[in-house]
Amino acid sequence: MMVKNKIVFFTGAGVSAESGLATFRDSEDGLWNNYHIEDVCTPEAWERDKELVLEFYNFRRKQCQEVLPNLAHFKMAELDDYFEVIIITQNVDDLHERAGSKNMIHLHGELMKSRSILDDSLIYVQEKDINLGDFCEKGYQLRPHIVWFGESLDEKKINTAIEKVKECDVCVIVGTSLLVSPANMIPFYLRKSAKLIVIDPKDVKIDFIESDDYYHLKTTATDGMVQVFESLIKNINK
Numbered sequence: 001m002m003v004k005n006k007i008v009f010f011t012g013a014g015v016s017a018e019s020g021l022a023t024f025r026d027s028e029d030g031l032w033n034n035y036h037i038e039d040v041c042t043p044e045a046w047e048r049d050k051e052l053v054l055e056f057y058n059f060r061r062k063q064c065q066e067v068l069p070n071l072a073h074f075k076m077a078e079l080d081d082y083f084e085v086i087i088i089t090q091n092v093d094d095l096h097e098r099a100g101s102k103n104m105i106h107l108h109g110e111l112m113k114s115r116s117i118l119d120d121s122l123i124y125v126q127e128k129d130i131n132l133g134d135f136c137e138k139g140y141q142l143r144p145h146i147v148w149f150g151e152s153l154d155e156k157k158i159n160t161a162i163e164k165v166k167e168c169d170v171c172v173i174v175g176t177s178l179l180v181s182p183a184n185m186i187p188f189y190l191r192k193s194a195k196l197i198v199i200d201p202k203d204v205k206i207d208f209i210e211s212d213d214y215y216h217l218k219t220t221a222t223d224g225m226v227q228v229f230e231s232l233i234k235n236i237n238k
């Protein structure tokens with residue numbers, strides 16, 4: 001039986017930029033230029049003003065529903081047919097899934113889900129707004145299923161992500177500034193002999209990752225993914 005090469009995609013907001021979703025730190029339209037993290041994205045913000053926090057995520061959920069996956073998402077999904085692919089994303093949108101990707105780890109949660117403030121394991125599909133007074137089955141308020149600053153990432157997800165990075169043959173990092181920890185430490189576990197490709201129009205600080213085989217495609221996610229797709233298919237099992 002042919003052994004499929006293992007590919008990890010590690011993605012951030014830049015992969016969804018060409019779909020029309022703003023990144024966090026790019027000038028002008030960056031989300032964090034228009035909102036203060038501490039107002040909308042922390043447990044303290046939730047305690048202070050639940051309505052504002054819900055409004056922020058209701059707005060982002062609607063935006064997400066109005067846009068479509070782009071060619072970068074689709075090319076990654078298509079690679080499922082040829083390789084063992086896993087997508088580790090910091091994004092909370094569902095564009096990878098809508099493009100058809102099957103194996104996903106959402107490190108920072110998911111916009112299209114809500115959960116109970118009583119019990120983290122009570123998680124629901126959430127397509128409409130979350131409002132004050134929307135309760136879980138045990139009668140407690142629903143909140144966005146998002147990891148806020150100051151909260152811990154799901155340890156099981158982190159450990160699986162690290163395992164996948166350790167054993168992969170190719171790691172492609174797409175559209176992330178790698179500025180937010182601990183997610184940004186995950187690519188550190190790449191084997192030195194594995195191929196590392198970064199797709200990002202800007203310089204990304206990756207000097208903490210050791211790789212003998214590193215390329216930076218200084219271009220957009222869609223353009224970069226077309227190139228990566230062709231090169232991976234051409235070199236299949238070489």
Ligand code: OAD
Nearest residue numbers: 012013014017023024025090175176177178180202220221
């Ligand atoms: P950032 O906004 O920090 O970085 C986005 C990256 O995408 C930058 O390096 C851009 O150069 C790049 N970029 C912009 N347009 C692009 C395009 N068309 N194609 C490819 N790359 C492009 O976003 P993240 O690194 O994803 O966390 O941010 C990480 C975390 O910070 C997010 O998950 C979020 C945020 O605070 C939480 O909310 C917990």
